[in-house]
Structure formats: structure tokens, C-alpha cells
Amino acid sequence: MDKPRIAVVLFNLGGPDRLDAVRPFLFNLFADPAIIRTPAILRIPLAYALSRRRARQAVPIYRQLGGGSPLLANTEAQARALEAALADRYDARCFVAMRYWHPMSDETAHAVKAFDPKRIILLPLYPQFSTTTTASSIRVWDLATRAAGVDVPTSTICCYPTEQGFIEASAKLVREAYDRASAHGRPRVLFSAHGLPRRVVRGGDPYQWQCERTTEALVARLGIPGLDWTNCYQSRVGPLEWIGPSTDQEIERAGRDGAPVVVVPITFVSEHSETLVEIEIEYRHLAQTHGVPWFERVPAVGAEPAFIQGLAALVGRTAETACGVCSERGGQLCPAGWRGCPQAA
Template sequence: MTMLTPKRTAVVLFNLGGPDEPDAIRPFLFNLFYDPSIIGAPTPIRFLLANFIARRREKPAREIYGLIGGKSPLLENTQAQAAALDAVLNADGQGEVRSFIAMRYWHPMSTETAAAVKEFAPDLVVLLPLYPQWSTTTSASSLRVWREAAETVGLKAETRVVCCYPTEPGFVAASANLIRPAYEEASKHGAPRVLFSAHGLPKRVVAAGDPYQQQCERTAQAIASALDIPGLDWVNCYQSRVGPLEWIGPSTDAEIRRAGQDKVPILIVPIAFVSEHSETLVEIEIEYRHLAQHEGVPHFARVPTVGTEPAFIGGLARLVRQSMECDRFMCSQTKGRLCPTGFSGCPQRAN
């Protein structure tokens, strides 16, 4: 049975969050590493580890955020996406829709957002992670905390979840549209190589059944196909490695070194980030650009995140509308399961 279009819908956009001032950097880091989805140790040990890591990483993190104004731009970027999404969803007059933002590791966090949603008194809540690819460390973590927050504030509205959309046509089209002019410019320096870069994960997380890497590979393949460039040279790679564990690969920095050896221009395309933040504005734009110059890469370009590109926002709107009309609690871009059998971390495994 398909549900009727609700009169009032709250769309909750999940994102990572980021420090909004230098003094917020240490507590932000603590919140990040205290997440049991990031460090799976028992609570007392995880608390000590999170404190230790936050203290140790505060100074380099301050230096990183200092390069982009002392804070993360993620909230402002997400607010712009929320406003753009509301404009599309409210244009057809099918009930009132209002987007809210729930950050995982800094404000506005789930409890304060859940209270605001309760005050809005929606008929339906649609939870929409701004992570196109599902991971137990991102979307699943945000969903777990949201459930706790909703229970805490007494929010009882009917709820739908958009779990993942790694090849959603609007997302893919927006990415391809941003790549084409950068590719044309890079072509003046040789045959470009496109590096589809995503935030990495420890191998043991993927080995435990997390579908993130498989979905990132699907995203890269879909965008490469949409570009429709004969003989396109591309690779899916991973960045932002921290800690001593072995991570999935190939690593983005290793691919930059290989491009230097091959003397080919490169474009780095963020495929798991949909908003600009430190991983794009510092790690890619500054650190990887410097590495490319050092390794003799003839041309380097960072392709922007999809942000408020109309095709991407239109894709998000379609996902929300699909959830509003769906009788399933959790829907992927195709409503059903996207992950092959065997991925125990697939959100649709018991749907």
C-alpha cells in the first residue's frame, strides 16, 4: 500500500559536522573518536582513547582549519543545500516541507534537531543522509543517534529513511557536469587521469560486511560512464587515512605518485563528499596539490563537490518524494536492496 502524501514533512539532513570556531576543535575530535562506530572499544576505554586522540590531534587540526578561516564551512554548505532542497520540494504545492540539519559530531546535533522537528509537528519525517554511499561508520551511526534523540524528546512522527543512493542519476549527472570543464582544461597538458577519491575505511570494517567500498566503486563507474569519454583513464581511490590499521586502497596519494611517474595530468573528484570541508579544501586542494607538484604531475585540478548543483538537489528531492510515497521504512534509490548478498552491513538486509 502506498501512503498518502503528508500535509507536513520534515526532512532531516544527516552530515558529519565540523568545528565552528578554534575552541570547538578538541570537543569535535573527542565526539568523533568517542563514537563506537569509529572505535569499537568498551565505553571506559573508548572514553580514554577519545580524550587522548583529541588532545594529540588538536594542534595539527588547528593548523588545518587555520588554512580555511579557523572553522569548518560544512554547516553553511549544508544550510545552502537545505534551502535549495526546500525550494524544489515546496514548488509543487503538495504539502509543506521543511529541511532540518542534524550533525553527528558538532552542532546542531541530533537531540537539538529532534526537538526542533517535534515543535514543527510533522506528519512524516524523512531521514536523508548526505552520504551517497552507506557505511556503518556514517549513515548507520547517524541513524542510531537520531533514534536515541527522537526517543529522548518524545518525537513520535512516522519516519522514513533514505539509506543510500550511490548511482542516483542527479548525483551522477551533477558530478559529470562539474568534471567536464576541468577535464577539457587538463587535456591541454596530456591525456588526463581522473581520480575518484572517497574517504577511506580500515580494511577490517569492510571485511566485516560494510558495503561502503562496493558502493563507492559503483559511484565511480557510473560517473565514468556518464562522462562518455572514449578511453577515459580513471581509478577509484581513498584518502584521509589515520591510525596504524591497514586501510582500503589504492590510496589517493599513491595514485598521485603514480601519475607523476606516468607524467599524466590528474583531476581529483570527491565522490563521497557532497559539501566542501577540510578533506576537500585542505587535504585535496592544498596537500595533494603540493604532492602532485613535488611528484612532477604536469597538471592538477580539484573538481568541486556537487554542493547545490541543480541536478544533485533535484536528485535529493526525488529521493524524498519517493520516501514520502513509499510504504517501506527504509528505501534506497531503487527502494530495495542495492548490496550484493553477503554484505552483513547492508541496511536492507532485514527490510
């Protein structure tokens, strides 16, 4: 009996693959209406100005990473691991569609069409749903498939903030870092997520709520009595009010308290500039200058076997249903009131 032929499309943000790609990558980011929510007549000139200014700061960051982002290579490794995990049940091929740099959705849509699947599963590598990430990727994917003439039944896995494999893989890495830090005092665990402007959350985006559910699940999985932990948010840019507390403020507070720090990137499943530079280099330096006795960065889950098996289970459950948009539970995960939830009534 032939195995079902499915295409799994992994969404991620993307990153510049060389230094002269930094500025166009940033332009694509700031030109996204999900990021800067103004009319195009204002947004495009603003994106041009912001990308020009921010490139001066970003180029040295990517130079520290060897001249480009490792995100595509990491995502490709996850895709190949997921294909292997699905091979027993499906004739599956995993594709990568980046939002702001190559390969982007228009390129990937043509590759998916050539594969000729009977079903497409969209799998964002953002465990927590946000209108600024998953929803933006879905929007451009829909445009790309229409332009490419892809007409295949499609389901989207919108979110999996507490999926068992994701939590198991994360907890394993946290425990290893926590045990090392424990030799230097009682560690404080900072569950750090990418920040959002507060007005986006007030507008109904469920991202912060889902981040908090991830942390709760991780704390429960760790089972460490009296664990000292907090949710915090990194990568703030611009003058808007952002959700908090900020990760840098929490590192400074840990220094005042003399607590070792363990930083857990709960929203990043692949290594890139925000884990390898912002956390590993900039936050480590901040910790040292504020008297933190020990600093640990927990790696992203990457291709950890439990994480990949969890993704395979999500794909399998989704492929066996007719749902258009599925959370880790199938139905709506977010409580009523989060208007940005893709399953909101």
C-alpha cells in the same frame, strides 16, 4: 487541498565552527563506537588522548579555512535549496543534524517536534552507505527522538550511490575539470573517497562496493573514450590497514607517468576540510613535488541543481511509500553478503 507536511532531516558529520571547538569535535568523533570499536571503558580514554594529539594537527587546517569548517553553511544552503525544490508538492521543512558538532541530533529533534510534521524523511548527505556514517547518525537520531518525545512515522533513505541527479551533477563538474586538464596531456581521473579500515569492510560494510558503483556510473555518464581512471581512498589515520589504493600513492604514480591529474571527491557532497585542505592544498602540493604537469580538484556537488532535484525525487518517492528504510531503488541495493547493509535479511 493542503500539501503533506513533512520534515526532511539532512545528516552530515559536522565540523568545528571555531578553533577552540576543534578538540571537542574530535573527541566526539573518536568517542563514537562506530569509529573506534572497543568497549567504552577503553574507547573514552582513547578518544580523549587521540583528540588531544590530533587537535595539534587539525587546528592549523581549520585556521586555513578561516577559523572553522564551512560544512554547516554549505549544508544549510543545500537544505534551503531542497525546500524550494519540494515546495510545489509538500509543506516541507529541511533540518540539519550533524553527528559530531552542532546542531546535533538532540537539538534538531526538538526543532522537528515543534514543526509538528506528519512524516519524517531522514536523508543522509552520504550517498554511499557505511556503518561508520549513516548507521551512526541514525542510531543517535533514534535516541534523540525518543528523548524528545517525537512519535512520527519515519523513513530513512539509506543510500543513493548512482542516483541520476547526483551522477549528472558530478559528471558536469568532472567534465569541466577534465577539459581544462586535457590541455596538458591525457588526464588521469582519481575518483577519491574517504577511506575505511579494511577490517570494517571485511566485517560486511558495503561502503567500498557502493563507492565503486558510483565511479562506474560516473565513467558511463562521462562517456569519454579510453578514459584513464581509478578508484582511490584518502584521509587515512592510525596504524590499521586501510582500503586502497591511497589517493596520495596514485598522485605519485601519475607524476611518474607524466599524467595530469583530476581528483573527484565522490563521497563528499559539501566542501569541508577534506576537499578544501587535503585535496586542494595538500594533494596539490604533493602533485607539484612529484612532477604532475597539471592538477585539478573537482568541486563537491553542493547545491548543483541536478543534485538537488535528485534529492527531491528521492524524498518524494520515499514520502509516497510506507518503507522504513529505502535505497535509491526502494528495495535492497547491496548484493547478498554485505551484512552491514541496513536492508540485509
